[in-house]
Amino acid sequence: MTDPLPAPHRPAYLDHAATTPMVPEAVAVLTEMLGRTGNPSSLHASGRAARRVVEESRELIAERLGARPSEVVFTSGGTEANNLAIKGLFWSRHAQDPARRRLLFSAIEHHALLDPVLWLGKEQGADVVTTAVDRDGIVRLDDLRRTIESDPGSIAAITTMWANNEMGSVQPVDEVVAMARPHGIPVHSDAVQAAGHLPLDFAASGLEAMTVTAHKLGGPIGVGALLAVRELELMPLLHGGGQERDVRSGTLGAPLIASFAAAVDVSVRRREAEATRLEQLRARLVEGLVELVPEAIVNGPADPALRLPHVAHVTFPGCDADAMLMLFDARGIEVSTGSACTAGVPQPSHVLLAMGYDEESASSSLRFSLGHTSAADDVDRVLAALPEVHARASAARAVRAR
Amino acid sequence: MTDAIQAPLYLDEAATTPVRRDVLEAMWPYLTGTFGNPSSHHEVGELARRALEDARRDVAAFLGARAAEVTFTSGGTEADNAAVKGIALASTRGRHVVVSAIEHPAVLESAAWLARQGFEVTEVPVDALGRVSVDALTAVLRDDTALVSIQHANNEVGTVQDVAALSALTAERGIPFHTDAVQSAGWLDLDVSRLGVQALSLSGHKLGAPKGVGVLWVGRRTPWEPLVHGGGQEDGRRSGTENVASAVGMAAAVRAPRPDPAGVTVLRDTFVARVLAEVPGAQLTGDPQHRLPGNASFVFPGRSGESILLDLERRGVVVSSGSACHAGSDEPSHVLTAMGLEREVAQTAVRFTFGSAVTSDLLATAADTVVSVLG
Numbered sequence: 172m173t174d175p176l177p178a179p180h181r182p183a184y185l186d187h188a189a190t191t192p193m194v195p196e197a198v199a200v201l202t203e204m205l206g207r208t209g210n211p212s213s214l215h216a217s218g219r220a221a222r223r224v225v226e227e228s229r230e231l232i233a234e235r236l237g238a239r240p241s242e243v244v245f246t247s248g249g250t251e252a253n254n255l256a257i258k259g260l261f262w263s264r265h266a267q268d269p270a271r272r273r274l275l276f277s278a279i280e281h282h283a284l285l286d287p288v289l290w291l292g293k294e295q296g297a298d299v300v301t302t303a304v305d306r307d308g309i310v311r312l313d314d315l316r317r318t319i320e321s322d323p324g325s326i327a328a329i330t331t332m333w334a335n336n337e338m339g340s341v342q343p344v345d346e347v348v349a350m351a352r353p354h355g356i357p358v359h360s361d362a363v364q365a366a367g368h369l370p371l372d373f374a375a376s377g378l379e380a381m382t383v384t385a386h387k388l389g390g391p392i393g394v395g396a397l398l399a400v401r402e403l404e405l406m407p408l409l410h411g412g413g414q415e416r417d418v419r420s421g422t423l424g425a426p427l428i429a430s431f432a433a434a435v436d437v438s439v440r441r442r443e444a445e446a447t448r449l450e451q452l453r454a455r456l457v458e459g460l461v462e463l464v465p466e467a468i469v470n471g472p473a474d475p476a477l478r479l480p481h482v483a484h485v486t487f488p489g490c491d492a493d494a495m496l497m498l499f500d501a502r503g504i505e506v507s508t509g510s511a512c513t514a515g516v517p518q519p520s521h522v523l524l525a526m527g528y529d530e531e532s533a534s535s536s537l538r539f540s541l542g543h544t545s546a547a548d549d550v551d552r553v554l555a556a557l558p559e560v561h562a563r564a565s566a567a568r569a570v571r572a573r
Numbered sequence: 574m575t576d577a578i579q580a581p582l583y584l585d586e587a588a589t590t591p592v593r594r595d596v597l598e599a600m601w602p603y604l605t606g607t608f609g610n611p612s613s614h615h616e617v618g619e620l621a622r623r624a625l626e627d628a629r630r631d632v633a634a635f636l637g638a639r640a641a642e643v644t645f646t647s648g649g650t651e652a653d654n655a656a657v658k659g660i661a662l663a664s665t666r667g668r669h670v671v672v673s674a675i676e677h678p679a680v681l682e683s684a685a686w687l688a689r690q691g692f693e694v695t696e697v698p699v700d701a702l703g704r705v706s707v708d709a710l711t712a713v714l715r716d717d718t719a720l721v722s723i724q725h726a727n728n729e730v731g732t733v734q735d736v737a738a739l740s741a742l743t744a745e746r747g748i749p750f751h752t753d754a755v756q757s758a759g760w761l762d763l764d765v766s767r768l769g770v771q772a773l774s775l776s777g778h779k780l781g782a783p784k785g786v787g788v789l790w791v792g793r794r795t796p797w798e799p800l801v802h803g804g805g806q807e808d809g810r811r812s813g814t815e816n817v818a819s820a821v822g823m824a825a826a827v828r829a830p831r832p833d834p835a836g837v838t839v840l841r842d843t844f845v846a847r848v849l850a851e852v853p854g855a856q857l858t859g860d861p862q863h864r865l866p867g868n869a870s871f872v873f874p875g876r877s878g879e880s881i882l883l884d885l886e887r888r889g890v891v892v893s894s895g896s897a898c899h900a901g902s903d904e905p906s907h908v909l910t911a912m913g914l915e916r917e918v919a920q921t922a923v924r925f926t927f928g929s930a931v932t933s934d935l936l937a938t939a940a941d942t943v944v945s946v947l948g
Contacts (some may be wrong), residue, residue: 182616188813189618190610198604198826201893205597205783210589214882215891247785250803250813275756283803283812289803385813391604393647393785393816408800410682411650420679421650422589442785496614505615 182503183549187542188482189507194389194543197434201391204426214415221425228432232396233249234373235439236383237372244397244415245428249363249384250283253396255419256380257287257330258360259405261297268318271327272298275318277310278525279335286362307472308340308526311501316350333365337522338481339472341369348377357403365385367438368446368479373398389543394427395563397413424445449541450480452550456539457483459554464561470536481541487561490535494564502556507538577672582939586867587728587756587926588893588943593781599825603818612806621817624888628824631823636773636790637764644789645820646808649755649776653679656751656772659797660720661687667717671722673705674911675865676725680722689810692737700859701913710739719749729895729908729924730859733761733870749795753781759831760865771795777819787821812859830931837866844867844936852947858909858922859899868926872914872948878921884946890939894922
């Protein structure tokens with residue numbers, strides 16, 4: 172089988188927050204499992220074997236993320252898990268008490284959560300309320316407290332991501348849960364970017380629901396999970412055969428699930444050492460960037476405890492980020508202007524705007540994100556290309572401004 | 574497993590099929606080297622994007638449709654949910670939905686959800702062979718009917734509907750027609766113009782692609798509301814990072830050579846004739862003529878369906894009682910009871926389903942085993 176990207180042309184890939192290559196352990200499990208058959212709902216031996224793989228994977232993922240096996244609901248990925256969490260919570264809580272119409276969400280949620288929230292507002296009668304963030308991209312607890320306490324009985328659910336995908340800023344999930352708990356309001360967190368990079372313990376978090384996905388931590392695209400406490404009532408998004416304790420119908424893909432479990436296992440076990448390694452690579456990168464382009468601004472929290480170890484978000488004043496992306500790409504270096512889901516859409520990032528940036532700085536920022544295949548050489552290639560890329564992108568902006 | 578001396582004979586392909594070797598090989602580069610996110614605007618992302626669009630074209634060609642009308646989903650269940658809920662919710666015709674009584678739970682439960690949202694749902698009955706007649710459908714269509722969803726072929730008894738005749742009725746009235754073609758894919762012509770449908774669902778794992786991928790085709794003139802919201806992938810119709818490897822696998826599966834339906838039908842009929850001749854009381858369920866080639870399903874009144882399955886498996890023949898989704902449940906099949914079978918008789922159902930690997934020798938062995946267990 173030929174590799175479409177032979178080694179000499181292999182790019183320096185600094186876009187791991189968009190998707191990261193599968194770890195070898197996950198590839199091995201996936202390819203081995205794809206060669207077998209079996210519908211986990213069938214009663215015969217091959218069905219039972221597939222079921223066993225699914226249940227063992229469920230146990231492994233639960234153990235590594237501090238949850239009970241019965242709390243793991245497999246989905247086709249993070250977007251579906253977020254849709255299930257927020258629509259399911261809204262529908263169930265609103266059905267129990269029609270006064271519960273408000274959905275509270277942070278201003279920097281990923282589109283996979285933001286869009287279902289806005290849809291509930293537009294089509295299903297939800298009253299959607301944004302919580303503001305500070306200049307570092309962290310939810311303002313004073314703002315959230317005011318919103319909750321103005322009328323706690325009207326709140327159907329609160330959702331706050333664990334760590335932001337563009338900025339890497341880590342959110343005060345513990346405090347949000349503590350504010351919601353006295354009022355019995357369920358809290359969901361999209362932990363897609365945090366899983367595998369930060370220590371996650373679902374039980375200790377006090378959350379009612381949490382989203383994770385495989386392909387951001389070295390597993391395959393097409394599988395994820397919603398962790399949801401058993402007593403949480405969730406109206407399903409996908410109806411049918413009643414798999415996944417009736418919360419999510421559809422035939423379970425044992426190969427995808429087993430591969431996901433392998434990736435969770437590996438990423439959690441290596442997390443501490445990997446975080447230290449990536450933090451050092453990140454330091455090498457941002458120090459180099461600022462040395463070469465002194466006016467560059469590294470955004471997000473400066474305190475390593477408040478940000479992901481592998482993400483660096485940098486503004487290059489006076490530079491067109493899209494031009495820089497293309498110039499880097501032409502040199503075999505792959506970076507991003509933000510979330511891949513909005514890349515190509517000529518809109519400034521809602522995350523940066525929420526943090527108080529103007530459109531000008533939002534359109535001159537790049538995200539560099541590292542991962543398990545990143546090495547010093549990748550960082551050095553960025554730094555070697557930067558002076559020329561920066562000069563040409565500045566010139567492009569200057570020409571356009573005239 | 575003392576008496577199982579060789580690999581079991583797997584005759585439950587309607588539940589799931591093994592992943593084809595050529596499908597795995599097509600997917601391999603996208604699981605390893607070309608791992609990009611197709612929404613990323615760099616080279617790795619572009620390669621993934623191109624592979625995804627090639628896959629979309631192949632699937633569109635399989636359906637005789639336009640690529641822009643093909644949406645990749647996480648499977649048949651999601652495709653059915655998106656079609657039934659999505660078309661009904663977007664309809665300006667009204668709030669009445671028609672489904673057949675023998676649909677897969679993915680369609681029936683989506684309709685039940687619509688009923689909770691204030692829709693009126695009518696189940697159109699089937700005859701004793703599991704067929705929906707033109708008269709039966711005509712009788713339930715209304716001015717405010719927003720959608721008709723009738724499967725192409727049944728997963729339990731293999732009965733094939735005359736979708737073209739049924740969709741002609743809805744076309745006259747401007748009602749969108751969805752068909753769940755999960756079971757018929759690979760066996761029957763799925764040209765959407767010839768079927769006359771406006772929406773169609775496929776599942777990868779019934780075609781030799783992996784689990785976790787499916788397709789919803791909706792004609793461009795039929796509006797529908799997406800089920801999964803987010804980053805706006807799949808042209809806004811289905812959010813979530815695109816599963817490129819699985820889409821490539823799906824395309825390889827629809828391109829793959831298929832067994833000759835007429836040949837498999839002959840083998841199947843020989844098998845059915847032997848079981849009916851040599852097992853006292855055995856009855857074929859479903860339509861003897863309008864039937865998927867790879868389906869032979871029976872009831873054995875007076876016997877225990879559960880113990881037949883166990884006895885057959887012990888002797889190396891892997892089959893099922895019907896839908897895998899309902900396996901383990903005491904409830905008789907809704908398909909068989911809708912066809913007029915008594916509950917007790919429906920509980921004795923045994924389904925044999927097979928695909929490209931079937932031979933007359935394999936089916937002869939299966940028939941020998943059935944006769945020795947039940948004869």
